[in-house]
Amino acid sequence: MAEEFPAIASPLHLGPEGRGATLKNRIVFSPTTFGLPHDAYVRRIAGIARGGCAMVVIGDVPVRRHERASLFSRKGAAEYRDLVEAIHAGGALAAAQLHESDSDFKALIPYVPGVLMKKISMMELRHILNEKAKELVTNMPARKVRAITQAFGPAAVRARELGFDVMQIHGDRMVGSFSSALMSGRDDEYGGSPERRARFAVEAVRAVREAVPEMVIDYKLAVRQENPRYGQAGVLLEELPVFVPLLEEAGVSSFSVALANHGSLEDTIPPRKHPFFGEEGCFLRYADEVRKLTKLPVSGVGSLGTPAFVEEQIASGRIDFALMSRQLLADPEWPNKVLGGHADEARRCVRCNKDCLGGMQRHEGTHCIFDKKSGAAD
Numbered sequence: 459m460a461e462e463f464p465a466i467a468s469p470l471h472l473g474p475e476g477r478g479a480t481l482k483n484r485i486v487f488s489p490t491t492f493g494l495p496h497d498a499y500v501r502r503i504a505g506i507a508r509g510g511c512a513m514v515v516i517g518d519v520p521v522r523r524h525e526r527a528s529l530f531s532r533k534g535a536a537e538y539r540d541l542v543e544a545i546h547a548g549g550a551l552a553a554a555q556l557h558e559s560d561s562d563f564k565a566l567i568p569y570v571p572g573v574l575m576k577k578i579s580m581m582e583l584r585h586i587l588n589e590k591a592k593e594l595v596t597n598m599p600a601r602k603v604r605a606i607t608q609a610f611g612p613a614a615v616r617a618r619e620l621g622f623d624v625m626q627i628h629g630d631r632m633v634g635s636f637s638s639a640l641m642s643g644r645d646d647e648y649g650g651s652p653e654r655r656a657r658f659a660v661e662a663v664r665a666v667r668e669a670v671p672e673m674v675i676d677y678k679l680a681v682r683q684e685n686p687r688y689g690q691a692g693v694l695l696e697e698l699p700v701f702v703p704l705l706e707e708a709g710v711s712s713f714s715v716a717l718a719n720h721g722s723l724e725d726t727i728p729p730r731k732h733p734f735f736g737e738e739g740c741f742l743r744y745a746d747e748v749r750k751l752t753k754l755p756v757s758g759v760g761s762l763g764t765p766a767f768v769e770e771q772i773a774s775g776r777i778d779f780a781l782m783s784r785q786l787l788a789d790p791e792w793p794n795k796v797l798g799g800h801a802d803e804a805r806r807c808v809r810c811n812k813d814c815l816g817g818m819q820r821h822e823g824t825h826c827i828f829d830k831k832s833g834a835a836d
């Protein structure tokens with residue numbers, strides 16, 4: 459019964475009293491790109507929402523109009539509406555992960571023949587893409603930068619119109635690249651010192667706060683570390699004391715803390731045998747640092763899924779809610795089972811990455827080796 463896991467079962471209010479949003483329990487589906495045809499994607503998301511989690515974060519919702527799956531195009535809007543309806547029908551809140559990509563795909567065109575002739579591996583291509591992202595971020599005129607940060611406001615308004623309950627700002631991708639001294643070589647008001655590197659993120663948060671003053675803004679805080687180096691974009695651990703107060707002041711309501719990207723995807727989505735992030739709760743060490751700097755709710759992610767372990771992290775106050783991606787792909791019913799007295803029946807993700815990350819990398823869409831068992835196969 460829920461009494462077995464009272465911390466997971468307890469609701470959590472985000473944002474100020476009387477406004478904001480209430481999570482019905484402490485389990486949130488972490489943003490996950492599926493790369494599936496729309497109907498199959500909606501079925502997946504519907505199943506995850508029905509499985510009992512409190513909120514589903516829809517990953518990588520572009521803030522600008524020209525993007526594929528734009529909030530502003532008729533097709534994009536209809537698709538987001540379908541997703542939101544499916545989430546609400548399942549009894550969960552819907553969050554939009556507002557993001558701006560820093561992938562300069564045009565700059566990759568000269569490398570396409572090399573990839574087709576197998577002279578350039580996908581790993582090398584990823585490296586090239588990261589190098590191009592550095593150039594893009596370093597050389598972008600300040601006027602264009604400001605236009606992008608300001609685009610977060612109208613995107614939030616549009617996402618609210620489409621039914622989203624919560625905004626998440628994706629602090630990785632372009633936001634993360636501007637935050638990072640490894641990715642940004644700028645020396646203007648958007649680069650150089652940590653304060654100036656925080657400016658892109660702060661402007662984006664402010665734009666959303668001004669556009670939708672009543673809404674919860676969760677900030678996906680992408681953290682990187684040295685010795686050993688993990689993560690390229692995002693905020694260095696030592697820089698958190700600069701970033702966290704600035705983001706809080708700009709209007710963030712909660713922080714979701716994860717490892718920064720632009721390195722290997724196997725680091726941000728670590729398999730069981732990862733040399734550094736092999737253990738359950740592998741990124742909570744970063745959430746611990748954020749926790750010291752704010753009184754706002756802080757969530758964590760990283761191979762979470764053992765009911766007793768998750769309960770302990772929440773009950774001890776280490777995190778306020780738990781984000782799960784692969785665990786809810788492996789068993790969307792995890793929250794219902796754990797809170798309904800059947801924790802022993804919850805199927806544990808084995809972190810093989812074969813069909814989730816693997817499926818995405820093979821351009822087959824995100825799946826799970828357990829799909830047949832959970833009836834989620836498409």
Ligand SMILES: Cc1cc2nc3c(=O)[nH]c(=O)nc-3n(C[C@H](O)[C@H](O)[C@H](O)COP(=O)(O)O)c2cc1C
Nearest residue numbers: 488489490491517518727760761782783784814824
């Ligand atoms: C297939 C796949 C796609 C993902 N897509 C996104 C995304 O669009 N945005 C994002 O911020 N994180 C994305 N992630 C990262 C997850 O949100 C999560 O942080 C990561 O998988 C670690 O959590 P887990 O151990 O519970 O899977 C993705 C993860 C997977 C497996």
